[in-house]
Amino acid sequence: MVEKLSSAEREALMSRATGWTLASDGLSIRRSFEFADFGAAFAFMTRVALAAEKANHHPEWSNVYNRVGIVLTTHDAGGLTARDFALAREIDAAAQGLTSQ
Numbered sequence: 001m002v003e004k005l006s007s008a009e010r011e012a013l014m015s016r017a018t019g020w021t022l023a024s025d026g027l028s029i030r031r032s033f034e035f036a037d038f039g040a041a042f043a044f045m046t047r048v049a050l051a052a053e054k055a056n057h058h059p060e061w062s063n064v065y066n067r068v069g070i071v072l073t074t075h076d077a078g079g080l081t082a083r084d085f086a087l088a089r090e091i092d093a094a095a096q097g098l099t100s101q
Contacts, residue, residue, distance in 0.1 A: 004077040013085040020088055028073035029084060033095055035066045040098050044068060047094035055090070057083045 005013070007026070014022055020029045035041040041063055048070075052058045060071040070091060072084040 002074055002077050002081040002083055004074070004079045005081055009082075010080055013080075013082070017085060017088055019092070023071075027079040028071050029080065029088060030069065030071045031088070031091070033068045033070070035068070035098055038065050041066050041068050044094055044098050048091050051090040051094065052087060055083065055087055057087050059087065059091070 010022070010026065014020070014029070017029060020031045022029055033041075033044065035044060045061070045063060045068060048059065048061075057074070060073070062069045072087055073079060074081040074083055
């Protein structure tokens with residue numbers, strides 16, 4: 001099982017997680033993305049799905065046309081772990097060149 005991050009570890013990783021926000025309970029991080037159209041949003045989701053499957057760590061997400069919302073947490077650990085921040089970096093890389101922001 002993966003270890004839940006301490007508050008200090010979580011804060012250190014949050015300082016490098018540009019665009020991500022920490023939930024008020026400190027148990028998850030979230031980010032919203034906006035794309036030019038549905039095709040770009042779907043391409044992004046496909047990239048994320050492949051990275052998530054490879055890491056065996058899957059996001060909670062939603063999609064409405066050109067918008068994708070993502071929440072990351074490690075349910076087995078009861079909060080945030082290093083795996084969440086590693087996947088957040090992969091997600092950010094997948095969004096490069098696709099977002100309209």
